[in-house]
Amino acid sequence: MLMFYASTISERRNGPQAMLAACMSRAREENAAVAEPPRPPQAKSFHPSCGYFERLYGMDDSAEGETMQLLLAGLFACGCVSLVDAVPWPVAESYINPLVDCSQSANPGACRHTRDTWKTEYGDAIDGKYQAQRNVAFCLSTGCDKAIQPDKMLGCAWRIVIAKSGHAELDDTDATNLKLFCGPDYIAQADRRAAETQAISMVMMIGK
Structure with a gap:
């Protein structure tokens, strides 16, 4: 069965927590580069922004949901945008x-x-x-x-x-x-x- 996969092997194995680490690492690399001017607020979309995690996990009251809330805080703090490299839908x-x-x-x-x-x-x-x-x-x-x-x-x-x-x-x-x-x-x-x-x-x- 063909499926969609996260961008790295570690992300696939460890799930969202690994994504946070990857995100923060990418943010540090970007901050070390040339700073970009502030961007105007973007309309909500299906792009994998940090806001997507809020939509996906924000209503979860379980222990796992609390973990996702912590993940959200880190994602917002690092200012990441792209977490997953998409691949085409399987036929x-x-x-x-x-x-x-x-x-x-x-x-x-x-x-x-x-x-x-x-x-x-x-x-x-x-x-x-x-x-x-x-x-x-x-x-x-x-x-x-x-x-x-x-x-x-x-x-x-x-x-x-x-x-x-x-x-x-x-x-x-x-x-x-x-x-x-x-x-x-x-x-x-x-x-x-x-x-x-x-x-x-x-x-x-x-x-x-």
Whole structure:
């Protein structure tokens, strides 16, 4: 399964905490160079600015959320902007399960429908459309009748993107799905942390 990755191996292994260290190091290097004049305030966007972390983690009251608040403080202090080097979205076909024919599925019709509509759904999801993101997240978490290669970590990453996206359509089922598909009964803690890091790249690339 193709995925998105943070810009360095250490960032991939250690998650957001490593990003803070990398960010501060980059800030020191930039400060040692020629100082730039102050820039006017920028409108909020999906670029990986420090404000993105606030949007992603600012509402989390858990112990992990407190860690993210500390991370935020460091990110704002260092004045970093670019934390992740984006790579192109994987093609839709790379998610199709190559090991299973839909005739082998418990629900062949649903399997075929998912595969027939997957390219459109996936394209709409990366364009930022709410329902398509929900559908893609569900299929990555569950496999959708064996039509798609399950990837629980990536499915969780999509749930994080959805939860923090600001969609007007968000409802209680999104919070329920986030708790379920990113919860300890469904994925390991390490996968949850990887999903959080993954979501950074994904949000940056939405609409690109």
